[in-house]
Amino acid sequence: MSAQPTVLVVEDDVHIAHVLTFMLERQGYLVTHVADGRAASAHVLGNPAPDLVLLDVMLPYVDGFEIVGLIRAQAGWQDTPVIMLTAKNTERDTVRALDAGADDFIIKPFQPQELLARLRRFLKTAA
Amino acid sequence: MTFITISIAPGFGAPSDPILAAAFWTGIAALLLTLLLGLQIVRLRISLRARERRRARTLARWRPLLNAAIVGDSPQELPRLLASERLHFIKLWVHLQSSLRGDAGAALNGIARRLGLDAEARAMLGRRARTERLLAALMLGHLGDREAWPQLLRLTGLDDPTLSLTALWALVRIDPHAAAEYLTPLFVEREDWAMSHVAGILQQAGAPVAAVLAGMLPRLDPDRLPRALRIAEALRVELPAAPLAAALSNDAIAVVTAALRIVNTPLLQDRVRALLAHADWQVRVQAAKALGRIGDRSDVGRLVALLADREWWVRYRAAQALAGLPWLKRADLDALRASLDDRYAADMLAQVVAEQDAANARHEAPAGTAMEGA
Numbered sequence A: 001m002s003a004q005p006t007v008l009v010v011e012d013d014v015h016i017a018h019v020l021t022f023m024l025e026r027q028g029y030l031v032t033h034v035a036d037g038r039a040a041s042a043h044v045l046g047n048p049a050p051d052l053v054l055l056d057v058m059l060p061y062v063d064g065f066e067i068v069g070l071i072r073a074q075a076g077w078q079d080t081p082v083i084m085l086t087a088k089n090t091e092r093d094t095v096r097a098l099d100a101g102a103d104d105f106i107i108k109p110f111q112p113q114e115l116l117a118r119l120r121r122f123l124k125t126a127a
Numbered sequence B: 001m002t003f004i005t006i007s008i009a010p011g012f013g014a015p016s017d018p019i020l021a022a023a024f025w026t027g028i029a030a031l032l033l034t035l036l037l038g039l040q041i042v043r044l045r046i047s048l049r050a051r052e053r054r055r056a057r058t059l060a061r062w063r064p065l066l067n068a069a070i071v072g073d074s075p076q077e078l079p080r081l082l083a084s085e086r087l088h089f090i091k092l093w094v095h096l097q098s099s100l101r102g103d104a105g106a107a108l109n110g111i112a113r114r115l116g117l118d119a120e121a122r123a124m125l126g127r128r129a130r131t132e133r134l135l136a137a138l139m140l141g142h143l144g145d146r147e148a149w150p151q152l153l154r155l156t157g158l159d160d161p162t163l164s165l166t167a168l169w170a171l172v173r174i175d176p177h178a179a180a181e182y183l184t185p186l187f188v189e190r191e192d193w194a195m196s197h198v199a200g201i202l203q204q205a206g207a208p209v210a211a212v213l214a215g216m217l218p219r220l221d222p223d224r225l226p227r228a229l230r231i232a233e234a235l236r237v238e239l240p241a242a243p244l245a246a247a248l249s250n251d252a253i254a255v256v257t258a259a260l261r262i263v264n265t266p267l268l269q270d271r272v273r274a275l276l277a278h279a280d281w282q283v284r285v286q287a288a289k290a291l292g293r294i295g296d297r298s299d300v301g302r303l304v305a306l307l308a309d310r311e312w313w314v315r316y317r318a319a320q321a322l323a324g325l326p327w328l329k330r331a332d333l334d335a336l337r338a339s340l341d342d343r344y345a346a347d348m349l350a351q352v353v354a355e356q357d358a359a360n361a362r363h364e365a366p367a368g369t370a371m372e373g374a
Helices: A014-026 A037-046 A064-073 A091-100 A112-126 B018-070 B083-099 B103-114 B117-125 B130-143 B146-155 B161-174 B176-189 B195-219 B225-235 B241-248 B253-262 B266-275 B281-294 B297-306 B312-324 B330-339 B343-364
Strands: A006-010 A030-034 A052-056 A082-087 A104-108
Touching: A006 A014, A006 A037, A014 A030, A014 A112, A014 B018, A014 B083, A030 A037, A037 A064, A052 A064, A052 A112, A064 A082, A064 A091, A082 A091, A082 A112, A091 A104, A104 A112, A112 B103, B018 B083, B018 B103, B083 B103, B083 B117, B083 B130, B103 B117, B103 B130, B117 B130, B117 B146, B130 B146, B130 B161, B146 B161, B161 B176, B161 B195, B176 B195, B176 B225, B195 B225, B195 B241, B225 B253, B241 B253, B241 B266, B253 B266, B253 B281, B266 B281, B266 B297, B281 B297, B281 B312, B297 B312, B312 B330, B312 B343, B330 B343
Parallel strands: A006 A030, A006 A052, A052 A082, A082 A104
Antiparallel strands: none
16 A cells, blocks of 8 residues: 555545545545546546545446446456445445445445544555 | 519608518517527526636635534634625535534534524525525524424425425424424325325434324324325334224225235234235235234245235235245245145245345345456
8 A cells, every 4th residue: 555545536426525535635545536437437447446445326327336346347456445325225225335345335424534434444454 | 473562651661561561560579589588698698607606616715614614623713604605605505414414514503503594594484585495494404493493384384395395304303303293294184295205304203203193093084094104104113003903904905005014013913814815905915915024933824825816916925925934944935835736826936936046146146246347
């Protein structure tokens, strides 16, 4: 892992993407943000793996389940921790996210401090 | 060949012939209207661009402050919120509130109160502009503003369903118990309100709504009972056995099936068992499903008997209920199927077991299999 941990944020909601980027950069992470499923797929296929992926389920063009499948199939990305952001009251989505290969999930609406704690757990493990 | 002579009245410019004059003036009117329309389009575009600029300025000024507050760094001093920024700020604030919870939500509330937006939102509720009223109701709901209760209550009576449902949502946010007392009878009455909206609004008040529903059920007439029971089902709240037992004994099929859908206690086993032989197949379908949830080992025989029902759906649900019983393992189901004399019953059980196997295989499939070759 590099000195500054890298996080790929895949989130189509521009306001939430700003909050996530602000929070993560403030913690010293280097954040790359992509705003839809197609851009996320292209990023996964054309770039080295980050230290962690924060992935929304509901995305335009390609949904989060497909992206996590792509991550698990892509050389160099298989062991990258993936945390998925799922909507409240969608237990089926949560199970599907874990089945698809996600390491953890955060339910929206989310608590920023809880999200950071989950992130730190994975990044410490990676270190 | 016909020649048309166009004569123009001297010193005026319009033709003297009445038909040509009408055409002339219609043309002039059309030209003027086109010009006016063009000007209006230009004005709207200028106005839209100005609004976009104001929005961008508002976001650039306030987003860093709100983000800092969200992560626990509320600024000591806040700049003044300009009148031109107010609606854009509230939209951003409401959006963030709906996406965050816990300390972040409390921090956003603190910022709004310091800016005096609680009083401002109450004032907005009384204005005519629909957008302002909607945003104000959302903001006051997130703020949990008790002072706004009477105003919000008045909004719930409006014909505008979006506005009235938003006001109802805000009331639930402010005081779930008080709101449940008022809203539950209203939601039972208003068949025109979609159940998904009702469930979304009452979600936070599940326990108080269950208490109100339990009290209401014995007094409700059969026309209203199915709706009340469907609300309990949508909220996944458990109703006491007594009112449910009464509903299961009701003559109306809609009431019995709605009650069967939410029965979740072994106390009602006997009543459910009695309904397995009901003349209406929809009741038998729901009874089979209910027995799958609350039945015991003695119910295996009853469900097996339903595998020979004349209705396909009853046989299918009975087979699903059997396959879902925790004490019947795969080998038990295979043995049961082999022991069946009725071909249709055996086929139905085989189909359900195959569906279960397929679902388990999907569940146990290694991650990423679906994307191989992608």
